[in-house]
Amino acid sequence: MSVATTTSDTEKFSEENFRHHLDAFWLNVPWVQELKQQNWKTYQELPLPTRSDERYRFSDLRKLKLDGYRPAQEPTEAQKADAIARSNLVGEPAGKVVFGDNFLLEFEGLSEELKAKGVIWMPLQQAAIEHPELVQKYFLEEENQLGSEKLLALHNAFFHGGSFLYVPKGVEIEQPIAAYYWSIECGEAIFPHTLLVVEDNAKVDFVDYYGSLDTGCCSTLSCGVGTIYAGQGAQVFRKIVQNFNEEALSFQLEANIADRDSQVKTIAVNLGSKYARLQNHTRIVGPGADVKMYGLTVSKDEQEFDQRTLQIHEAPHAVSDLLFKNALLDSSRTIFSGLIKVAKDAQQTDAYQTNRNLLLSKTAEANSLPGLEIEANDVKCSHGATTGQVDESELFYLMARGIPRQTAYQLLVFGFFEEIVEKISNEELRENVRKLVQAKFGNEM
Amino acid sequence: MSLEIKNLNVNIGEKQILRDFSLEVPAGQVHAIMGPNGTGKSTLAKALAGHEDYEISGGEALLDGENVVGMEPDEIARLGLFVAFQYPVEIPGVTIANFIRAALQARLPEGEKIVATDYYKTLRAYMDELKIDRAFSARNVNEGFSGGEKKRCEILQMKMLDPKYVIMDETDSGLDIDALKIVAEGVNNMRSPDRGFLVITHYQRLLDYIVPDVVHIMWDGRIVKTGDKNLALEMEEKGYDWVKEELATAGA
Ligand SMILES: Nc1ncnc2c1ncn2[C@@H]1O[C@H](COP(=O)(O)OP(=O)(O)OP(=O)(O)O)[C@@H](O)[C@H]1O
Numbered sequence A: 001m002s003v004a005t006t007t008s009d010t011e012k013f014s015e016e017n018f019r020h021h022l023d024a025f026w027l028n029v030p031w032v033q034e035l036k037q038q039n040w041k042t043y044q045e046l047p048l049p050t051r052s053d054e055r056y057r058f059s060d061l062r063k064l065k066l067d068g069y070r071p072a073q074e075p076t077e078a079q080k081a082d083a084i085a086r087s088n089l090v091g092e093p094a095g096k097v098v099f100g101d102n103f104l105l106e107f108e109g110l111s112e113e114l115k116a117k118g119v120i121w122m123p124l125q126q127a128a129i130e131h132p133e134l135v136q137k138y139f140l141e142e143e144n145q146l147g148s149e150k151l152l153a154l155h156n157a158f159f160h161g162g163s164f165l166y167v168p169k170g171v172e173i174e175q176p177i178a179a180y181y182w183s184i185e186c187g188e189a190i191f192p193h194t195l196l197v198v199e200d201n202a203k204v205d206f207v208d209y210y211g212s213l214d215t216g217c218c219s220t221l222s223c224g225v226g227t228i229y230a231g232q233g234a235q236v237f238r239k240i241v242q243n244f245n246e247e248a249l250s251f252q253l254e255a256n257i258a259d260r261d262s263q264v265k266t267i268a269v270n271l272g273s274k275y276a277r278l279q280n281h282t283r284i285v286g287p288g289a290d291v292k293m294y295g296l297t298v299s300k301d302e303q304e305f306d307q308r309t310l311q312i313h314e315a316p317h318a319v320s321d322l323l324f325k326n327a328l329l330d331s332s333r334t335i336f337s338g339l340i341k342v343a344k345d346a347q348q349t350d351a352y353q354t355n356r357n358l359l360l361s362k363t364a365e366a367n368s369l370p371g372l373e374i375e376a377n378d379v380k381c382s383h384g385a386t387t388g389q390v391d392e393s394e395l396f397y398l399m400a401r402g403i404p405r406q407t408a409y410q411l412l413v414f415g416f417f418e419e420i421v422e423k424i425s426n427e428e429l430r431e432n433v434r435k436l437v438q439a440k441f442g443n444e445m
Numbered sequence B: 001m002s003l004e005i006k007n008l009n010v011n012i013g014e015k016q017i018l019r020d021f022s023l024e025v026p027a028g029q030v031h032a033i034m035g036p037n038g039t040g041k042s043t044l045a046k047a048l049a050g051h052e053d054y055e056i057s058g059g060e061a062l063l064d065g066e067n068v069v070g071m072e073p074d075e076i077a078r079l080g081l082f083v084a085f086q087y088p089v090e091i092p093g094v095t096i097a098n099f100i101r102a103a104l105q106a107r108l109p110e111g112e113k114i115v116a117t118d119y120y121k122t123l124r125a126y127m128d129e130l131k132i133d134r135a136f137s138a139r140n141v142n143e144g145f146s147g148g149e150k151k152r153c154e155i156l157q158m159k160m161l162d163p164k165y166v167i168m169d170e171t172d173s174g175l176d177i178d179a180l181k182i183v184a185e186g187v188n189n190m191r192s193p194d195r196g197f198l199v200i201t202h203y204q205r206l207l208d209y210i211v212p213d214v215v216h217i218m219w220d221g222r223i224v225k226t227g228d229k230n231l232a233l234e235m236e237e238k239g240y241d242w243v244k245e246e247l248a249t250a251g252a
């Protein structure tokens, strides 16, 4: 089965393509149609980010061009089979879904036991039809202040893949759930979407993988959205692995909402794309919440990784801790811009933000813009950024045991990331992340 | 067969630290070096290990006849020199097990791989011998270790890497008496006609457990006095002023 969803003579995000999209995927879902209409309008009205936008400080806006990309079409059978075969990052997942160019290719739902407990996990499109009230309550409710309004509107106008998870009170899912999003056809755009609603005292571990079937020079656009609602005492662990090819343009807009005593942990592994922007907008709304945000980035060649984070404390006695580590090769660039905001009533907040950059080339460039905005008077907050090279005394120590310089160097670079990699509890995923990181270095060192 | 150091001159920046330093440790012997703070003992150890901050402006260091001056640290190590450092470095993100494994792997010919099961068996056996908790193998190298744990970990590495010549730089500092005995026993087990030790220490106590064949006194970048194990006792009794006075009289 192959349904053409765009007319072949148009590229780009045109009115015609948009109409086509609504008819092809959302014909009988008026509330989504309406939402998409609004967003389509917003998308057209908004300008692309400009130099003067502080939220794009240091970004190379020349890389940020949407011309030439169009909504994706259904992959061929061979491509589908390839994508499914390569979706194997996680050992024994509780559930697994695979999308290729937005199309659902494979879905292994959760166990009957979990379903009986009221857990809902399904493709977003299906959830919008079967559970409209539940989805509507959370869907796109979180505002995004980090500067990708236009991209978000584009996402909203054109998404049709993605998955929705609802975990009722007290239900714990031990094994990770994995979602794979493959970019397949050159010049096409995908819109991954993950919406996790985790009720009080429930627990979940969720992994998103983003990759390109074509590892060569095929340029694609990805504009993904991920949102976590962590209820009181909920435990949510979310990992994203962005491994598109080096021609891709990628935006990942993440939002976390943490309620009382919840534990939210996110890890973003950033490896692919020519320009990859990761936004993480975290809002702590209940006292006692504990949010950890980790980032691991390997940039090489001419890649640019643009990371913007916001830790908002609205409630007292909560902790947020951010650690983003970047290793830079060649003439690549990274930008880390993070802000901690503590509201007046959020007393006894502990908020930390650390960005560490390991420069492995003289022509690489790491930019850091840490910031604090604190209105409460009884808080512990710190932010810090360091940029440095491999430590000479560490290198000497390893070599003094007979380890050749190159191997010693690699051990130290991989060691730099271990602090983050070791946080991944699923052993197979942890090992696969190590391999992906090592593969990225290839023969560079 | 010996570790022979001939007229070694070492500078750090503009400052000369070792002055025509000469010493020979034949295989099968244990030599001890004692000397006041700042006299250049650690400089000797690190310069021999090939540290690039220590500029060797003259002289030779012969490992069984092969001059290692100018070689990269990893080459020197693979030729069979092991330095147990005074201040072992912490390596974040690299576990002891992976570290020692990489060091052993580097000694194998191209294409050959460490057999993991054998490796872990040996590692565990030595850890038990040195009374190091096995869980340490999964910890990052020296990270958060106590002073004594770091020193024991140096000896673990030494045993795993089976070197021909060993320089121990104040391995006894920071060890409690039980740990000192364990480490000394670990070293004594390794004494053999094919292996030489150069033990740097401030304390005669260590030499009760690792009994040296020869004791040297170092002063201002060179060896100024050499004797048997009783020299260490004499040193401890009389202090370095004694050496200073002797030097002054000799110079006069
Ligand atoms: N990296 C360095 N830069 C500058 N000076 C140094 C450096 N390392 C050592 N020195 C100096 O060289 C001299 C010899 O130092 P060294 O560490 O070799 O002494 P030591 O005999 O080992 O002393 P201790 O008994 O205190 O361990 C000292 O004056 C020391 O300050």
Ligand SMILES: [Mg+2]
Residues within 6 Å of the ligand: B041, B042, B043, B086, B169, B170
């Ligand atoms: Mg010293």
